[in-house]
Amino acid sequence: xTHDDTFRPRLTREDSRALDGLMPADGPxxxxxxxxxxxxxxxxxxxxxxxxxxxxxxxxGQAVDPERLAExxxxxxxxxxxxxxxxxxxxSWGYAAAAAALIALGLGGLxxxxxxxxxxxxxxxxxxxxxxxxxxxxxxxxxRLAVVEGR
Amino acid sequence: xxxxxxxxxxxxxxxxxxVGGGGRPAGVPDRALQDAWVARLRARDPEALRExxxxxxxxxxxxxxxxxxxxxxxxxxxxxxxxxxxxRIEAFxxxxxxFTWLYRVAVNGCKDHVKHRSRRPAGSxxxxxxxxxxxxxxxxxMEGLARRELRLAVREAVxxxxxxxxxxxxLREIEGLPYQEIxxxxxxxxxxxxxxxxxxxxxxxxxxxxxxxxxxxxxVGA
Numbered sequence: 001x002t003h004d005d006t007f008r009p010r011l012t013r014e015d016s017r018a019l020d021g022l023m024p025a026d027g028p029x030x031x032x033x034x035x036x037x038x039x040x041x042x043x044x045x046x047x048x049x050x051x052x053x054x055x056x057x058x059x060x061g062q063a064v065d066p067e068r069l070a071e072x073x074x075x076x077x078x079x080x081x082x083x084x085x086x087x088x089x090x091x092s093w094g095y096a097a098a099a100a101a102l103i104a105l106g107l108g109g110l111x112x113x114x115x116x117x118x119x120x121x122x123x124x125x126x127x128x129x130x131x132x133x134x135x136x137x138x139x140x141x142x143x144r145l146a147v148v149e150g151r
Numbered sequence: 152x153x154x155x156x157x158x159x160x161x162x163x164x165x166x167x168x169x170v171g172g173g174g175r176p177a178g179v180p181d182r183a184l185q186d187a188w189v190a191r192l193r194a195r196d197p198e199a200l201r202e203x204x205x206x207x208x209x210x211x212x213x214x215x216x217x218x219x220x221x222x223x224x225x226x227x228x229x230x231x232x233x234x235x236x237x238x239r240i241e242a243f244x245x246x247x248x249x250f251t252w253l254y255r256v257a258v259n260g261c262k263d264h265v266k267h268r269s270r271r272p273a274g275s276x277x278x279x280x281x282x283x284x285x286x287x288x289x290x291x292x293m294e295g296l297a298r299r300e301l302r303l304a305v306r307e308a309v310x311x312x313x314x315x316x317x318x319x320x321x322l323r324e325i326e327g328l329p330y331q332e333i334x335x336x337x338x339x340x341x342x343x344x345x346x347x348x349x350x351x352x353x354x355x356x357x358x359x360x361x362x363x364x365x366x367x368x369x370x371v372g373a
Contacts, residue, residue: 011356016349020323020330046356049305053217054325056302060225061213069226070204073233074197 015043019050180206185249192240204233207250210326211257217321218261220310221268228260235260247335254326254336258318265314308358316351323348 191199211232216225235256243252309317322333333344 011349011353013345013349016352017345019352020348042356042360045359046352049301049308049355049359050320050324050352052302053305053309056306057213057217057321057325060216060222061209061211064208064212064226064229066205066208067201069208069230069233070201072230073204073237074200076230076234077200077237 011042011046012039015039015046019043019047178210179248179250182248186245189240189243189245189249192237200233200237203236203249203253207253208233210250211253213325214254214321215257215261217309217325218258218314218317219264221264224264224268228257228264231260232257251332251335254322254328255338258322258336261318262314304359304362308355308362311358312351312354316347316354319344319347320351320355 188199188203192203208229212225212229215228215232216222219225219228232253236253239256243249309320312320318337319333322328322336323330328336330341330344333339334341337344339347
């Protein structure tokens with residue numbers, strides 16, 4: 001790698017595909033794409049960097065002791081009773097606070113939007129609905145009796 | 152303008168398989184064996200778990216270490232992945248290979264870790280330093296100075312990429328998964344996978360060149 005301030009990145013989609021072993025089927029070379037061009041040097045730099053990074057990550061993987069890891073996993077699952085599951089994800093207090101704020105805003109909005117005379121209280125509405133329901137049921141029962149008695 | 156047709160060309164000097172097709176990467180057990188492991192895990196066979204850990208721990212650890220900046224967390228996330236495999240195997244419907252599902256669980260574990268990790272500043276150089284407790288990759292003793300500088304610059308540049316970019320890069324570059332398999336693991340379209348790979352590499356190139364330019368100015372000033 002040489003230090004050169006005039007070297008600018010020019011990685012293109014085609015370069016990315018080429019790094020994956022794919023090339024455009026009909027891709028004519030562009031001007032300045034020859035050996036040693038900025039585009040080629042950028043591609044080589046990215047290739048070298050990714051090879052280094054991959055090798056380093058694989059080294060981390062190779063350092064794992066699978067038997068020890070398996071023992072730790074088995075010890076963990078053995079310590080929990082059969083049928084149990086992983087603990088649930090921790091509550092997101094941010095979401096909880098936002099939900100509480102929304103509910104409070106909604107309730108406040110309802111209070112403000114209530115007409116001057118006010119809405120009937122909930123128990124009154126319930127008893128009215130109940131009375132109407134009973135009336136309908138009574139009427140249905142009377143009609144059924146009329147049918148049974150042949151009237 | 153339609154995208155040009157692509158044809159595979161031989162890769163040189165790397166172990167990455169060609170992108171096309173949906174074949175499994177080299178070294179991954181065949182589908183029948185993976186399906187047998189799934190059945191045995193459902194039957195709560197601890198030996199099956201041992202075999203799955205032996206088969207996939209190295210690969211998963213490599214990928215997770217590529218995604219996470221926090222080296223301390225790599226082993227925890229990998230252990231959590233296998234623990235989830237044990238508990239949640241019923242949720243695995245078999246529409247993909249076991250190893251694809253394990254990668255998905257591991258990548259989601261990385262996301263969860265980032266979401267809930269302690270409040271260290273993102274991109275902190277503390278995250279990039281070697282961890283004495285767990286698998287610190289050390290530089291080869293005879294490595295040249297330029298190579299060592301590049302290695303450090305690469306580590307720092309990759310750490311500065313957004314996690315979604317590191318995930319596609321890790322699955323492609325470290326694990327060598329084809330685009331289709333990466334799309335299956337991450338729940339993305341093929342086009343998004345290709346686009347993220349391109350943007351990740353483009354940003355990586357820019358970061359590396361910026362770092363090199365800064366280094367050159369430092370050298371001149373020293």
